Amino acid sequence: MAITVKTADGATHQIEPGTSAVQCLKAAGQMNKRIIAAKINDRAVDLSAPLTEDCSVAPIAMESPxxxxxxxxxxxxxxxxxxxxxxxxxxxxxxxxxxxxxxxxxxxxxxxxxxxxxxxxxxxxxxxxxxxxxxxxxxxxxxxxxxxxxxxxxxxxxxxxxxxxxxxxxxxxxxxxxxxxxxxxxxxxxxxxxxxxxxxxxxxxxxxxxxxxxxxxxxxxxxxxxxxxxxxxxxxxKQRDHRRLGQQLDLFSLHPIAPGSPFFHPKGAVVYNLLVQYMRSLYARYGYTEVVTPLIYKTELWKTSGHYDAFRDDMFLMKLDDDEYGVKPMNCPGHCYLFATRKYSYRDLPVRFADFSRLHRFEPSGTLAGLTRVRSMAQDDAHIYCTPDQMDAELEHFVALTREVYETFGFQRVDVSVQTRPEKFLGRVELWDAAEAALQRVAERTGYPVTVLPGEGAFYGPKIGFDFRDVLERSWTLATVQIDCAMPERFQLEYVTSEGSVATPVMLHRAVLGSLERFIAILLEHTAGHLPLWLAPVHARVLTLTERTESYGREVVELLRQAELRAELDDRNEKLGYKIREAQLQKVPYMVVVGDREAADRMVAPRQSSGGTMDPMSLDTFVKHLKAEAVPGRSI
RNA sequence: GCCCGUGUAGCUCAGUUGGCAGAGCGCCGCACUUGUAAUGCGAAGGUCGUCGGUUCGAUUCCGACCGCGGGCUCCA
CATH class of the missing domain: 3.30.980.10 (Threonyl-trna Synthetase; Chain A, domain 2)
Known part of the structure; x- marks a missing residue:
């Protein structure tokens, strides 16, 4: 009794049961030396697999996934x-x-x-x-x-x-x-x-x-x-490894005296501070208020929050007098204390506390790596306290902020994950269920592909992660938002409702860039060190041609600086080709050549590191050009 | 924290039967006065990660520790 086999070209064949996939493919003229396996009804099998019943058969070529x-x-x-x-x-x-x-x-x-x-x-x-x-x-x-x-x-x-x-x-x-x-x-x-x-x-x-x-x-x-x-x-x-670029471009260094704790050099600190400044500018529009909170607390704080039990071994702790203190590894418990310093009405909510504080985590030595896994870091962190009714809107508000940031950086390939209750958790299950449902709703509305990662949430609440895929096809979690199912109750936070009763606020944890250190690492590798102009540590390097143009060169640098552009002077006694090569290797976006011709007419001859020479132009035109371009989102 | 590898000048790296430590680039000095990716000459610069052991003698062999790298575990 023959069976009916359908091949990938749509044809059907009557064959004896037990015939192998390879024999069938040969008979159908679909066999060649690139074929190393077969699919029976979409299931991958050996070429020698026997066909026992009616089915479809397709070849698997070695270069296919x-x-x-x-x-x-x-x-x-x-x-x-x-x-x-x-x-x-x-x-x-x-x-x-x-x-x-x-x-x-x-x-x-x-x-x-x-x-x-x-x-x-x-x-x-x-x-x-x-x-x-x-x-x-x-x-x-x-x-x-x-x-x-x-x-x-x-x-x-x-x-x-x-x-x-x-x-x-x-x-x-x-x-x-x-x-x-x-x-x-x-x-x-x-x-x-x-x-x-x-x-x-x-x-x-x-x-x-x-x-x-x-x-x-x-x-x-x-x-x-x-x-x-x-x-x-x-x-x-390897060439674009942020550790290598960090050294080549003089952005940061790590020293054994403080393992996992980066030193940001002047140029690296420019990038770091510009990221903070950029987020601050968004906070103004998105209704966040920035706070400054202590670095060191009595460990009571984390006993209340639950972190002490879960992460004590990963904290910098110290015994002083009769008390135990710790350096904060996260901002949330401090913000809860801040929230509790006054009585909030429902009319005051939501409040959004932003904090760029440095955080310290005693990460295991074997896990430290460049700027991506550190013991000392800062996040673009914030905690939102709102009423249950406001929660969905707050989540949407956060997604809008995240989307704006990603557009500024040109991050297009983004996936969203919903991470649910882990085995060890704090808080009531019904809060968790409601929170997970809310996150699921918001995740689906982002329009990004969504996956669910069961059990991957934080111990105090479920979260959404935004994963960005970089040019090297690596995926990085940047933004996260977490709904806290434990801390508001553990810190006994309250607000007054419209009925005059007291209620527990909903607390959200969120970051867009994540750790600034890690974000800088990712950005460096993604851009191969060619940071967008607005983040470039140096906008323009002025290259003098001979000693005769030194004073004009100094003047150009000074004018650029007065226009709040980041400029530096290369007046070394070297040939122009040499200075260009060095500025190019330093990935300085604009080189400004000043020779006798330029000095005579108060012109500059700019050159872009990305695209060669530009026509000579007046100093004023050049300043305007740079000012217009050195804006977040204008150059990616 | 665990496994493997690794640590020589500011940077990149040579340096094996164990015998006073090398190069290029950079830095500094001098000459040249330079037109879009490396001008020439000269000089300085190193407790060979740290501590201990073996040895007449250790950068070299052994051990411990520290750092770094690749993974594993973890990641509030």
Whole structure:
């Protein structure tokens, strides 16, 4: 009895049941050497998978997203086989596909060395050359458990014990057998380009109480040239690493005397302060009031807020006299005290307390990284206290502010996530449910794609995160808004309602840029150091041609400064080409050449770092041009 | 905090059978007076991350600690 198979070209074929996907694709003229797997009814399978009933069949080419996934998964097996050959005492655990590649976690007493990586890679090449067929086998669970137990593969035994099905699938290539769902390439020779990239430690099942395994990362592609292109992209990303740019452009530095606590140099501080100034200008329009609050409090404060229990180990604490004090890691509890200093009527709400205070968190040493993970930072932080009726409008108000900021920076690719109640939480469940519903409503109205991340909320309330995707395709959470389900009650905050009774206000936590440090890091990498003109530490560098134009050069700098433009002078005894090169490398947006010709007519000869020379113009015209352009949102 | 790697001049980096430490750029000085991405010459500059061990002798070998990098865990 034949079955009916539909192929991707729309044709139908009558074939014998048990015919393999590859035979069917061949018969349909859809098979070529780029095809490494197939889809049966949209499910990825091996080329050798039998067709047992009416279905549709489509080829998977190696360069397609699904094809790359197959290649990468097979590469993980390839690596595991090589490791077992070279180091038979090693236990294999799991080896999944990740963005651009794969990894495999191994359990072994002796750590792998970088030299081992080279040996593993060369063994992988041998296995590719041997071109072992990769075959799928279905085994009863118990038999598979016995098999892996005999092999000493205790992690595999643990994995199978967690699988409910009566049968499991194993894949065999040469002497190597691994538990795996598949699908895989038909033979090891079909892996076109693979390279091991790094070594790392990783806890078994991602739990720090478990054994530390050794993770080997690799990358795999449909062709050698794709692999090379990927490695080149990685290399280019390194060139725009904010830590590198921070040093090259003299923006900030980190010193062992204060781990994770950046020193902003004069030029970096310009960027930092301009961001603050920009947010302040928006706050004026959006009805925020800025407050200045203490850095150090008695720890009672965080005992009330609940932070002490959850984050005590991550705070800078000190014992003085008979009291314990702490440096604040966040502003919210302080703002609650501020709110409680007077009695608010419903007519006064909402109040929006903005605070650019520095915050200190004793982050674990292993997590510190440049400006993206620090112990000392500031946020464009604010807390909003409002009535329950005002909550939706306040959330919308925040979204509008966020949208305006993103437009100014030209951030277009944004996703929204709704993060719900975690296992450990404070406050009443009914408050949480209402808050999550409100966030869901607002998230959907933003027009950005929305995903829900269950259990990812803060311990005191659910949140929305706005994730921005940068030019390097990395996703960063910038803005967040959280509804607090715990603190208003714990701090016994109140306002007087229209009926004259007292009620608990709703409290929102929110930031648009997030940490200023991290925002600067992201902006630097996104723009490769070419900050928009309004944020550039130096708008223009005046380059004198000879000693004869020094005094005119000084005059030009002075005039630019009087116009509140950031200008500096390069009057060194060097050739123009040299000065240009240096200003270009410093990514100064405008260079202003002043030679005898310009000095004679009180002109300047500007040059843009982005686009070469401009026609000479009067000093006045140049100032006007710069003033008009150095405005948030005008230049991106 | 855990795993691996790493730490030499302001910056980028050389420096293995363990024997007084090197280059380029920059800084400083001198000459040149320069027209859109590197002018030439000269001089200065280093407790080789810190502490301890092995050794006649340690930048080099070993250990601990600190910092940094790549990951893991965490991220109010």
């Amino acid at each position: 699904e094809g790359l996934e197959v290649i990468r998964h097979s590469s993980a097996h390839l690596m595991a086989q090589a490791v077992k050959r070279l180091f038979p005492e090693t236990q294999v655990t799991i080896g999944p596909v990740i963005d651009n590649g794969f990894y495999y976690d191994f359990s072994r007493k002796e750590p792998f060395t970088p030299e081992d990586l080279e040996r593993i890679e060369s063994t992988m090449r041998e296995i590719i050359k041997a071109d072992y067929p990769v075959t799928r086998e279905e085994w009863p669970r118990d038999q598979a458990v016995d098999f892996f137990r005999e092999q000493g593969e205790h992690y595999k035994v643990e994995i199978i014990n967690g699988i409910p099905e009566p049968n499991v699938s194993l894949y065999r290539q040469g002497e190597f057998v691994d538990l795996c769902r598949g699908p895989h390439v038909p033979s090891t020779g079909r892996i076109p380009a693979v390279k091991l990239t790094s070594l790392a430690g990783a806890y078994w099942r991602g739990d720090s109480r478990n054994e530390m395994l050794q993770r080997v990362y690799g990358t795999a592609w449909a062709s050698k040239s794709d692999l090379e292109a990927y490695l080149k992209r990685i290399e280019e990303a």
